[in-house]
Amino acid sequence: MKHGENTRNQIAKTGITRRSFAQGLAGAPFALGATAYSVSTARAQDDVRLVVLTHWATQEQREPLEAIFNEYTEANPNVEIELQTVEFAELLNRITTGQLGGDSPDIYHFYNLWLPEFVASELLSVPPEDNASDITSAYAPGTVDGASYNNQVWGYPTEVNDYQLVYNIAHLQEAGLEAPPATFTELREAAQMLTKRDGDDLTQAGFLFLASWDSGVVHPWTSLLWSNGGEYVADDYSEVLFNQQPGIEALQLETDIVNDGSAIMGIPEDADFEAGRVSMTIMANWWGALLRASDIGMENVGVAPIPHGEGGSPIALQYEWLWGVSNATEKVDAAWAFLNWLNSPRGGAETSSPMGDFLTTALNAIPGRTSDQEAHADLLGDPFVQPFVEALATARSEPIIPGAQEIKTTLQTQIESAWFGQTSPEDVLNTAAEAANRILAEQGGA
Amino acid sequence: MDVTTAAERALVGQGRVRTGPRVNRRSLAGYAFVAPSLILLMIFALGPFLFTIWVSLHEWNMLTPIGEMPSVGLANYRYLLSDDPLFRETFVNTVYYALGNVGISVVLALGVALILNGPIKLRAIWRAAFFMPYVTAPVAIAIVWRNMLDGNWGMVNGLLDRFGLPQQPFLDSLEQAMPSMIAVAIWHGAGYYMIIFLAGLQAVPYDLYEAAKLDGAGSWRLFWSITLPLLRPTLLFVIVVNTLASLQVFDLPFVLTQGGPVNETTTLVMYMYETAFSFLRMGRATSMAVMLFAVIFVITMIQLRLLREKE
Numbered sequence: 001m002k003h004g005e006n007t008r009n010q011i012a013k014t015g016i017t018r019r020s021f022a023q024g025l026a027g028a029p030f031a032l033g034a035t036a037y038s039v040s041t042a043r044a045q046d047d048v049r050l051v052v053l054t055h056w057a058t059q060e061q062r063e064p065l066e067a068i069f070n071e072y073t074e075a076n077p078n079v080e081i082e083l084q085t086v087e088f089a090e091l092l093n094r095i096t097t098g099q100l101g102g103d104s105p106d107i108y109h110f111y112n113l114w115l116p117e118f119v120a121s122e123l124l125s126v127p128p129e130d131n132a133s134d135i136t137s138a139y140a141p142g143t144v145d146g147a148s149y150n151n152q153v154w155g156y157p158t159e160v161n162d163y164q165l166v167y168n169i170a171h172l173q174e175a176g177l178e179a180p181p182a183t184f185t186e187l188r189e190a191a192q193m194l195t196k197r198d199g200d201d202l203t204q205a206g207f208l209f210l211a212s213w214d215s216g217v218v219h220p221w222t223s224l225l226w227s228n229g230g231e232y233v234a235d236d237y238s239e240v241l242f243n244q245q246p247g248i249e250a251l252q253l254e255t256d257i258v259n260d261g262s263a264i265m266g267i268p269e270d271a272d273f274e275a276g277r278v279s280m281t282i283m284a285n286w287w288g289a290l291l292r293a294s295d296i297g298m299e300n301v302g303v304a305p306i307p308h309g310e311g312g313s314p315i316a317l318q319y320e321w322l323w324g325v326s327n328a329t330e331k332v333d334a335a336w337a338f339l340n341w342l343n344s345p346r347g348g349a350e351t352s353s354p355m356g357d358f359l360t361t362a363l364n365a366i367p368g369r370t371s372d373q374e375a376h377a378d379l380l381g382d383p384f385v386q387p388f389v390e391a392l393a394t395a396r397s398e399p400i401i402p403g404a405q406e407i408k409t410t411l412q413t414q415i416e417s418a419w420f421g422q423t424s425p426e427d428v429l430n431t432a433a434e435a436a437n438r439i440l441a442e443q444g445g446a
Numbered sequence: 447m448d449v450t451t452a453a454e455r456a457l458v459g460q461g462r463v464r465t466g467p468r469v470n471r472r473s474l475a476g477y478a479f480v481a482p483s484l485i486l487l488m489i490f491a492l493g494p495f496l497f498t499i500w501v502s503l504h505e506w507n508m509l510t511p512i513g514e515m516p517s518v519g520l521a522n523y524r525y526l527l528s529d530d531p532l533f534r535e536t537f538v539n540t541v542y543y544a545l546g547n548v549g550i551s552v553v554l555a556l557g558v559a560l561i562l563n564g565p566i567k568l569r570a571i572w573r574a575a576f577f578m579p580y581v582t583a584p585v586a587i588a589i590v591w592r593n594m595l596d597g598n599w600g601m602v603n604g605l606l607d608r609f610g611l612p613q614q615p616f617l618d619s620l621e622q623a624m625p626s627m628i629a630v631a632i633w634h635g636a637g638y639y640m641i642i643f644l645a646g647l648q649a650v651p652y653d654l655y656e657a658a659k660l661d662g663a664g665s666w667r668l669f670w671s672i673t674l675p676l677l678r679p680t681l682l683f684v685i686v687v688n689t690l691a692s693l694q695v696f697d698l699p700f701v702l703t704q705g706g707p708v709n710e711t712t713t714l715v716m717y718m719y720e721t722a723f724s725f726l727r728m729g730r731a732t733s734m735a736v737m738l739f740a741v742i743f744v745i746t747m748i749q750l751r752l753l754r755e756k757e
Contacts, residue, residue, distance in 0.1 A: 092726075096507075096508035096509060097508075100508060100511075117507055120507075121510050200613075201613065202598050211706055211707060212703065212705065212707065265707070270593075405725055406724075409720065409725070413532075413708060416706065417708045420620055422708065
């Protein structure tokens, strides 16, 4: 019998033909997949796997965060945590595409300005009563407001950022200014005194206005608005109020500084302040990391309260990030339990939470929880950071209203047009208010 | 002349090729070969296009399921055309940018190509030098030029100052921001079109120039009567492609100016992006996309008709 004949006989005995072998080969991946699925399904019934999404994407941020997550999983062996990170510019895209594709994380870390849209779309799970009580009692009022919408707290605040007047100490000393400006009038005068020219060439500008960036334009102006006794929006979100007299005066101050020739417009990437080309600006605490990395020398950087209008008092705008739980997750209890651990003091009321440790040491940020601020008073006592922390006591949250981002962008454009002298402060604010009220009405603000 | 068709006719005339079923089989084979690409095109181009039109008739923030989008009919289009001044402004900005970029870069690229097609020294180096900006990433170019065009401390103002010329605000000026951006775009893209024109020029038969010169034709007559007509297909390609790219520009203004100052350099695609991904108004953004498509389609058809070679 020839070899081939023997083989054919063996195949005939076993009933395996070429066709059936090919069919079996094609079906093998499906069988393997089904087996794997059944195994993973069986494992899922016993363990919990939480997917956490943040914008803390650099290696320096991921590593300490993963170490904290590992600390939790070691104490809770049935919990596995997967950290997903994207750059801030892609975060909202990731959230929306995940929602559309049915691949949403269990826990989001998101910018509080997105709350109205997230709540309207039922993206977020309502915190259990214990978590909500903890949040309202353990954070400053402005911080709680920043995590709330429609009278409901939606998550644990994490890093808090607020705005202050940042100035070049050496410039002020050279100009003979004993203290940074405290009022609108003093701010304008100081900007004039600090501006230097070599003939027609500007060599040093008294003030830097951040342009072409909605937060850079609107946040400082809103701080000035509040510090002048003004309001941004009505309590019931039915209309904006920033076009009233206090807002007009705040914008008039800015246009006066521009028209005096005491200001330049730029973006943080231009590094004009770091290079010593400008003397003052209104900026947020997170800017400190860039200043520390520059050649300006932190001993030369001063921080002061927002200048106030007559009869007003310094009020800084603050914004924040918060942890929230997806409304689509089946692991709601596990997610809130993890967030409770993450944001609670480790070992007693005067200790820091894991989140507080991460924010202060890895990010040089200000933690939102009051006990974390106290526990890290040494780090937060830094001469640059401390004024920002102190300002939180009276700071107000960036208005969390429907269409907030669109309103902010519209306001930015109008404010810039006033800087460039296209129209008067009153006209631009009225134009912005008209657009903002329409947006509020469309988005169900009233 | 279609060579294949002529050859076929010759062979048919000689009785060496049969018509009828064999020609149909060739057609079927052709369809079969293009079918995979056609199917991919339907799925990944036509499908999303139709979906875009569908979404433009709804309100959608991308957080709610697609099946729950409320229908608004043509409300998005009505809003953009009558109640949105920023849409009109960005449309005008986009047309301004396209006219400036296409108009100047085509003429410049053709002029440089004519020069570099001639017997000049170091021709290869000159060609490489003109082409090099094109191979640089637009984002990198925008970052560098932003610093160079700084209104107070940029390198360009430094040069102007050295020659005793007045400093210019460039990107910080409402009037100069767009022309400055157009200049950067021309600097970046002209080299690419120059290469295309060079290829077209080198396809022009030299004996036509010789014959014309024998008849006494000067440089201008040579260019107008020989070069330009024979360069028509290349010119058509360059203008159409440049127009398409200019009307959809995003990366350059996004990095160079962020659309400022005061939206003077905000293009329609930038506004569309912001409306979709910052404001979460996908219905309105897709309406802009549909209208931009319609405009580009009409402009392209007009260009093709005007520049198409007469047969």
